[in-house]
Every structure is written in structure tokens, then in C-alpha cells.
Amino acid sequence: MNTPRRLATLVSIVAVLxxxxxxxxxxxxxxxxxxxxxxKIVDPIWTTAYIVRNxxxxxxxxxxxxxxxxxxxxxxxxxxxxxGDQRTYTLTLRDGLIWHDGPPVTAEDCVxxxxxxxxKDSMGQKMIGFVKEMQIxxxxxxxxxxxxPTGLVLGALAKPSSNVPFMMPKRVAETDPNTxxxxxxxxxxxxxxxxxxxxxxxxxxxxxxKYKPRAEAPSGLAGGKVVKIDRVEWKxxxxxQTAINALLAGxxxxxxxxxxxxxxxxxxxxxxxxxxxxxxxxxxxxxxxxLHKPFDNPKIRQAVLQAFNQEDFLKxxxxxxxxxxxxxxxxxCGSPLASTKALEGMLxxxxxxxxxxLKEAGYDGTPILLMHSTDLAVxxxxxxxxxxxxxKGGFKVDMHSMDWQTLVARRAKKDAPTAGGWNAFLTxxxxxxxxxxxxxxxxxxxxxxxxxxxxxxxxxxxLRDAFARETNLVKxxxxxxxxxxxxxxxPTHIPLGQWYGAFALRKNVEGVxxxxxxxxxxxxxx
Amino acid sequence: MPAYIGRRLLATIxxxxxxxxxxxxxxxxxxxxxxAIIAGDNATSQDVAAIRxxxxxxxxxxxxxxxxxxxxxxxDLGESFxxxxxxxxxxxxxxxxxxxxxxxxxLLAVAMAVPLGVLAAWRRGTWIDRAVMGxxxxxxxxxxxxxxxxxxxxxxxxxxxxPVQGYQRLAEGFGGFIERLILPSITLAIVLVALIARITRxxxxxxLNADHVRTARAKGLGEAAVLVRHVLRNAAVPIVTxxxxxxxxxxxxxxxxxxxxxxPGLGRLTVDAxxxxxxxxxxxVILLFSVVYVMIxxxxxxxxxxxxxxxxx
Numbered sequence: 109m110n111t112p113r114r115l116a117t118l119v120s121i122v123a124v125l126x127x128x129x130x131x132x133x134x135x136x137x138x139x140x141x142x143x144x145x146x147x148k149i150v151d152p153i154w155t156t157a158y159i160v161r162n163x164x165x166x167x168x169x170x171x172x173x174x175x176x177x178x179x180x181x182x183x184x185x186x187x188x189x190x191x192g193d194q195r196t197y198t199l200t201l202r203d204g205l206i207w208h209d210g211p212p213v214t215a216e217d218c219v220x221x222x223x224x225x226x227x228k229d230s231m232g233q234k235m236i237g238f239v240k241e242m243q244i245x246x247x248x249x250x251x252x253x254x255x256x257p258t259g260l261v262l263g264a265l266a267k268p269s270s271n272v273p274f275m276m277p278k279r280v281a282e283t284d285p286n287t288x289x290x291x292x293x294x295x296x297x298x299x300x301x302x303x304x305x306x307x308x309x310x311x312x313x314x315x316x317x318k319y320k321p322r323a324e325a326p327s328g329l330a331g332g333k334v335v336k337i338d339r340v341e342w343k344x345x346x347x348x349q350t351a352i353n354a355l356l357a358g359x360x361x362x363x364x365x366x367x368x369x370x371x372x373x374x375x376x377x378x379x380x381x382x383x384x385x386x387x388x389x390x391x392x393x394x395x396x397x398x399l400h401k402p403f404d405n406p407k408i409r410q411a412v413l414q415a416f417n418q419e420d421f422l423k424x425x426x427x428x429x430x431x432x433x434x435x436x437x438x439x440x441c442g443s444p445l446a447s448t449k450a451l452e453g454m455l456x457x458x459x460x461x462x463x464x465x466l467k468e469a470g471y472d473g474t475p476i477l478l479m480h481s482t483d484l485a486v487x488x489x490x491x492x493x494x495x496x497x498x499x500k501g502g503f504k505v506d507m508h509s510m511d512w513q514t515l516v517a518r519r520a521k522k523d524a525p526t527a528g529g530w531n532a533f534l535t536x537x538x539x540x541x542x543x544x545x546x547x548x549x550x551x552x553x554x555x556x557x558x559x560x561x562x563x564x565x566x567x568x569x570x571l572r573d574a575f576a577r578e579t580n581l582v583k584x585x586x587x588x589x590x591x592x593x594x595x596x597x598x599p600t601h602i603p604l605g606q607w608y609g610a611f612a613l614r615k616n617v618e619g620v621x622x623x624x625x626x627x628x629x630x631x632x633x634x
Numbered sequence: 635m636p637a638y639i640g641r642r643l644l645a646t647i648x649x650x651x652x653x654x655x656x657x658x659x660x661x662x663x664x665x666x667x668x669x670a671i672i673a674g675d676n677a678t679s680q681d682v683a684a685i686r687x688x689x690x691x692x693x694x695x696x697x698x699x700x701x702x703x704x705x706x707x708x709x710d711l712g713e714s715f716x717x718x719x720x721x722x723x724x725x726x727x728x729x730x731x732x733x734x735x736x737x738x739x740x741l742l743a744v745a746m747a748v749p750l751g752v753l754a755a756w757r758r759g760t761w762i763d764r765a766v767m768g769x770x771x772x773x774x775x776x777x778x779x780x781x782x783x784x785x786x787x788x789x790x791x792x793x794x795x796x797p798v799q800g801y802q803r804l805a806e807g808f809g810g811f812i813e814r815l816i817l818p819s820i821t822l823a824i825v826l827v828a829l830i831a832r833i834t835r836x837x838x839x840x841x842l843n844a845d846h847v848r849t850a851r852a853k854g855l856g857e858a859a860v861l862v863r864h865v866l867r868n869a870a871v872p873i874v875t876x877x878x879x880x881x882x883x884x885x886x887x888x889x890x891x892x893x894x895x896x897x898p899g900l901g902r903l904t905v906d907a908x909x910x911x912x913x914x915x916x917x918x919v920i921l922l923f924s925v926v927y928v929m930i931x932x933x934x935x936x937x938x939x940x941x942x943x944x945x946x947x
Binding site for chain 1: 665666667670671672673674677678679680681682684685688716717718719724727728783786787790791794797798799800801893894895896898902903905906909910911
């Protein structure tokens with residue numbers, strides 16, 4: 109055989125080998141998704157990480173859920189009754205709910221699940237403080253008996269974001285809350301394929317054929333969870349550019365959170381569309397450390413409210429106004445408790461007013477140790493904008509750049525800024541986590557027990573307790589307004605506007621729901 | 635020879651001990667707290683403290699070191715903080731993609747670089763020589779990730795010939811396996827080709843003017859036979875040395891390449907573990923890389939005796 113013929117034969121062999129590999133291995137109803145992070149931990153009660161919460165919504169179900177309007181709707185619960193004195197909630201489960209391994213879901217399972225969740229979750233802890241006992245009535249019915257009335261019960265059980273009160277079998281729910289579960293049996297619409305889970309590569313979920321969805325149409329996290337695909341694969345592709353290339357090439361069907369600066373690349377491709385699936389979006393936040401100078405002085409914190417404006421932050425990070433909006437409210441605009449009254453006349457970058465407040469407060473030029481997270485695209489430009497505005501407002505700023513994980517570790521330190529502590533940092537909250545004064549962790553002003561920053565204010569705590577006790581929605585709204593007014597006098601943090609992400613989807617993917625969490629029921633792939 | 639191998643193997647023990655101490659201390663001195671990362675963004679200080687206790691991170695560093703090194707000596711690399719799996723199991727799961735990528739890259743690099751280097755030396759001063767040396771400078775200069783993205787854009791996105799990312803195990807089919815390795819291997823091989831080609835050229839040039847080569851030509855041997863049998867064999871020691879060094883270069887390159895091509899290998903595991911401050915995993919993987927590096931050096935040293943009979947240990 110001469111050389112050209114040998115070469116031709118070799119090329120043919122390689123072509124045949126490659127050709128055989130082009131045949132797709134996956135079935136047509138496999139949805140391949142790149143999520144915002146790799147799944148490493150699989151206990152949604154043990155951690156508050158959002159990726160684990162999203163995993164939870166696939167595998168587990170909830171007693172109640174929040175619909176698209178923010179109203180609480182029964183989910184696993186068929187019917188519920190609240191006693192006249194509002195001290196007893198009787199919940200009856202829907203008929204036909206079963207665990208992935210076959211047995212029916214029972215009231216005992218639910219009570220154990222609530223106990224484990226309440227041991228970890230801040231809203232759960234608040235709610236369980238009102239609970240006198242939980243009684244099993246029969247296999248499908250249980251009672252939550254309260255010491256005194258509270259408006260928290262249904263809202264807490266329908267809590268949409270971390271930690272979500274997911275129901276687990278009693279044997280699993282009895283695991284110590286500080287120990288990770290190792291049995292991933294749920295009763296949700298998908299089954300987690302433990303044997304196919306390869307951290308750093310993929311997590312696999314298959315349709316739970318025996319799942320009994322509600323009859324109602326899906327709405328937010330509530331309604332019928334009708335699964336229309338056989339299998340969901342979460343592919344771990346940490347590099348944004350590679351993930352986008354994989355979507356453009358049709359190797360994956362959906363990206364949960366492509367970075368904003370690459371939206372033009374996605375919009376330019378005829379086979380891809382962007383879909384904003386979370387109407388409430390996220391809120392940027394500036395967090396004070398109330399323990400140390402100068403932010404131990406509320407008046408100096410008020411000066412920051414004068415120096416900042418939201419537009420600069422949002423433009424600096426998101427850029428495209430289609431994906432952000434200013435919102436001078438502590439609670440997300442578009443949610444029931446949002447109110448812009450408290451922050452009127454603030455967040456307008458009135459530098460003169462800021463300087464006047466600093467002078468009045470006796471600011472001695474102590475530099476603000478501002479932690480700057482450099483590795484997360486949605487956060488990295490916030491701190492430089494804050495530094496610039498603070499300096500214009502009369503502050504001295506010492507910005508320290510670090511990766512997010514270093515910031516997470518450092519923010520937990522109560523030491524003085526000069527000894528490894530900090531004065532301020534910026535972060536982002538999913539709106540679903542901050543819908544009321546009890547849920548909003550940064551409003552917790554219980555001193556040592558508060559989240560990092562450790563604000564300490566009896567008035568705010570009194571109002572949060574009053575909110576928890578109140579069962580009337582109109583009165584709850586009034587209390588929430590008072591909380592905001594107090595949070596302006598004693599600033600715990602500053603809201604810096606709302607921003608929205610978009611899913612990037614291949615055009616054959618339809619039915620993705622608008623919800624505060626990425627969910628996969630109702631999704632079809634044609 | 636066996637005594638030499640024995641001595642060299644024994645010499646790896648203090649090397650490993652130093653690596654173990656340095657890695658352990660570096661990780662503890664680096665800022666970041668695995669417990670805070672595990673707990674998630676909304677966790678309270680109490681949650682973080684509880685997890686720290688659970689992981690044993692509240693113990694004195696010296697005590698942590700003694701426990702870890704004791705376990706390592708007994709062959710127990712510990713449990714990953716994040717994956718809740720034995721680190722040894724994680725490593726076994728991730729070894730195949732890295733081994734496949736490294737092997738393909740080395741084969742590709744040697745297959746390209748040695749002929750190119752020989753050709754450049756043989757045609758010294760011609761446009762071929764200048765082209766090979768120019769390309770090798772380019773190969774050195776362009777970062778691995780830039781080459782990766784360029785290849786993905788051209789070959790995978792524009793031409794659609796190969797996949798953008800991912801890895802398929804050999805057991806799942808050779809076609810898919812090799813198809814997903816071509817672009818990452820080329821990406822990673824380019825810098826190695828540049829390195830090996832330059833050394834090959836220099837080494838061959840040195841031998842080309844030697845007396846025995848002149849004699850071989852005078853005997854009427856064909857040029858190909860002269861180059862392969864008499865020149866390349868005598869120039870092989872520095873080439874093999876640089877291939878050994880190239881493996882160290884590969885270890886760094888694998889980390890970047892596996893990230894760009896989303897290959898779930900040891901490089902990605904290292905990056906993920908470092909970012910998550912997963913101490914047991916980082917410690918084990920770096921120890922493993924050190925062992926591999928020491929062993930490759932040993933193999934290179936032993937290969938000298940095959941290439942040059944004058945060398946004896």
C-alpha cells in the first residue's frame with residue numbers, strides 16, 4: 109500500500125471511531141444543566157448553601173409552599189385547620205404520598221423533620237420557641253400546639269429558601285442536626301441517583317414515577333409538581349466560558365447563572381434564549397460590623413446611608429439596566445412588606461450631609477477596613493464602588509482584597525480590624541431569604557447571637573418579636589414598616605438595590621417556571 | 635543497581651516528610667475556614683463553631699498534625715470535609731482522566747517534538763530551523779488557557795468537529811474517550827513540544843559534529859540511519875531528562891487544562907479542594923503529586939543506563 113492510501117485508510121478509521129462517538133449517549137428527555145455551583149454536600153438542613161437547597165427541591169417535598177404571588181399554599185398538606193384561639197394547627201397530609209423506597213409518608217416523619225429543621229434554621233428556631241408540643245393524631249394527621257399565638261407557623265413551614273423545611277423519613281430526620289445525613293430518600297418529584305453522583309463531574313436525578321402531584325397548576329414553588337423529563341443531570345463546569353461554549357455547542361441544555369457580561373454572546377446565538385426565572389431577584393447589601401470603631405456609632409453608620417446611592421453599585425456590577433432596579437426598601441421591592449418610606453431622602457450620595465453627620469458624630473478618621481471579594485463576578489465590583497463613595501462622603505477606607513471563602517472566614521471574627529477583624533463588606537441576598545423581619549438575618553440585632561456584624565438593639569429585637577407574635581397581616585405590615593424606620597436610625601446594613609439573573613436555555617427547553625428557586629418540574633425538552 | 639534503587643526509594647521518605655509538613659502548615663496558615671464554607675452563607679457563628687468541632691479543627695494544630703500523619707503512615711488519607719468520602723476513594727475516581735490526559739499529552743508531545751527538534755538541527759540555519767524555533771518560542775509564550783479557549787472556539791464551536799468539554803471513561807467506548815481527549819491534549823502538549831523540541835535541537839546539534847557521526851557517514855550509511863541510530867541515541871540523555879522535567883510542567887498544566895475543559899480529574903479536584911479549604915484532600919493530592927514526581931525522576935535516572943551503557947549506578 110502506498111503512503112497516500114495508508115493515510116486515507118488511517119483517516120477513515122479515525123473518522124469511523126469519532127463518528128461512533130457522536131451518537132448521543134443520553135436519552136432525549138435528559139436535561140443537562142450547569143448549575144451555579146457543584147454539588148458537594150447533600151444535606152439541605154446541615155448547610156445553607158443554595159446549591160444544596162436546589163438539590164432539596166428535587167428530592168424532597170414541603171408541607172407548604174410559596175406561590176408566585178408570595179402566598180402560602182398547602183403542598184404535601186391536604187387540609188389544615190387553625191383553632192379559634194390560634195394555638196393549635198392541625199395538618200392532614202395528602203393521600204398517596206410515598207417515600208422513594210416505597211413506604212407512605214406519615215405524620216411521624218413530618219414531626220421528626222420539623223424538629224431537625226427547627227434545630228438548625230433561624231426562622232425554625234423562632235417558630236419552635238412558640239411550640240408547646242407536636243402531637244400525632246393518626247398516620248396522616250398531626251397537631252402543632254403553641255404556647256401563644258404566632259403568625260410564623262405557616263410562613264416558616266413554607267419558607268422558600270435556606271434552610272427549607274424539607275420532609276424526610278423519620279429514620280433520616282432523627283440524624284443529629286450537626287451530622288450530615290447519608291440516606292437520601294425523599295418523597296419529592298425526583299430521585300437522587302447516589303451511585304451516579306460524582307462530585308466535580310455530575311449529579312443525576314431521575315423522575316419519581318410514583319410521585320403524586322397536586323391538581324393545581326404550578327405557581328412559584330406551589331401547585332402541581334408535574335415532571336415532564338425523565339432525567340436531570342447537573343454537570344459541573346466551573347469555568348463560565350466553557351459552560352457557555354458547551355451550551356452554544358448543544359452539549360448542555362441550560363445554564364442556571366451565566367455571568368452578565370457574557371449575555372451578549374448568548375443573545376447573539378439563534379439557538380439560545382435568556383429567561384429571567386426569579387422575578388424577585390436578589391438584593392445587594394452593605395454590612396456593618398457594629399462591634400468596632402467607627403461603625404460602633406450608629407450616627408456614623410447613618411452617614412453611609414447619605415454617602416451611598418444604589419445606581420452606582422448596580423451599574424458597576426450588572427451594567428445592563430434591564431437586569432437591575434433601584435429599590436430603597438429593606439424588604440425586596442415586589443414583595444408584600446416592601447416600603448420605601450423609611451429610606452426617603454437617603455441613598456442619594458449627598459456627600460455634604462454625610463460629612464456633616466461624621467462631624468456631628470465626632471468621626472476621628474479611623475479607616476474603614478472594607479473587605480473586597482475578588483473572585484465572584486456578581487460581587488467583585490461592589491467594594492471599589494463603596495470605597496469611592498465612602499471617601500467622597502468623608503470616610504477613610506482601607507480596602508482589603510481577598511477571595512470569597514477568605515472573606516467568609518474573616519467575617520466570622522470578632523477581633524478588631526487591626527487584629528484580623530473587619531469593619532464592613534458587601535454581599536448579595538436572594539430576595540426569598542429576606543421577605544420579613546424574622547427571615548432577614550441581617551436585621552437580627554441580638555448582639556452576640558446575631559449574624560456576623562453583631563448589631564445590638566433592643567428596639568429592633570422587640571419589633572421582630574412583635575412581628576413573630578402578630579397573626580394579622582395588616583398589623584404585620586405596620587410592624588415591618590416600624591422595623592425599617594428603626595433600621596435607619598440604628599443601621600444594621602444598607603440595601604443597595606435589586607438585580608436579576610437569567611437562565612440561558614437552548615430553545616428546545618420550555619416550561620421553566622418563575623420561582624425564587626430553580627426547579628425542574630414542568631420543564632420539557634423537545 | 636538494586637542497592638541504588640533501594641537507596642533512592644529510602645531517600646523519598648525525608649522528601650515526603652518535608653512535603654507533608656510544609657503542605658500541612660501552609661494550609662493552616664492560609665486564611666479561610668472550611669467550617670464556614672461548609673455551613674453556607676446564611677449560617678450563624680454557632681453553626682460554624684459546631685461544624686469546626688465536628689471536623690476536629692478546634693484542636694491544637696500540632697495535635698491535628700500528629701493525628702493526620704499517623705493516619706497517613708497507616709495508609710489512611712482521611713475523609714474529605716466536603717465530599718464525605720475517603721480521600722483515597724476520591725483520588726481513585728479522579729485518577730483515570732488525569733492519567734489519560736497526561737499520557738496522551740506526553741505521547742503527542744514526544745511524537746511531535748523529537749522529530750521537529752532533529753529536523754531543526756539537521757537543517758540548521760534554514761527556514762525550517764527558524765520556523766521550528768519560532769513556533770517553540772510561541773508555544774512557551776502563550777498561556778495554556780488561551781490556547782485552550784482558541785482551540786475550543788475554532789475546532790469545537792466554529793467547525794463542530796470535537797466536543798467543547800467533558801470526559802468519557804475508556805470503558806464507555808474508545809471513540810468518545812479519544813474524541814474528548816484530543817483538544818485538551820493538544821492544549822497541554824504545546825508547551826511541552828516547545829520545550830522538548832528546543833532541547834532536542836541543541837542536543838542533536840552537539841552530536842551531529844561528533845567524530846563517530848562523520849565516520850558513520852563516511853561508511854556510506856543513509857542519512858536517516860545516521861540520524862536515528864547514531865545521532866539521536868547519543869543525544870537522548872538530555873532529551874529524556876527534559877521529558878522528565880516536562881512531567882512536572884504537566885502537573886501544573888493539568889490543573890488549568892482540566893478546568894478549561896471541565897475534565898473531572900485530579901487537577902480539578904485540587905482546585906476545588908483548595909478553594910473549599912478541604913485540607914485532607916489537598917494534603918493527599920499534593921503528597922501524591924510529590925510521589926509521582928520523585929518516581930519519575932528515579933525512572934529517568936534509571937533510563938540513562940539503558941541509553942548510555944557507560945552510565946552505571
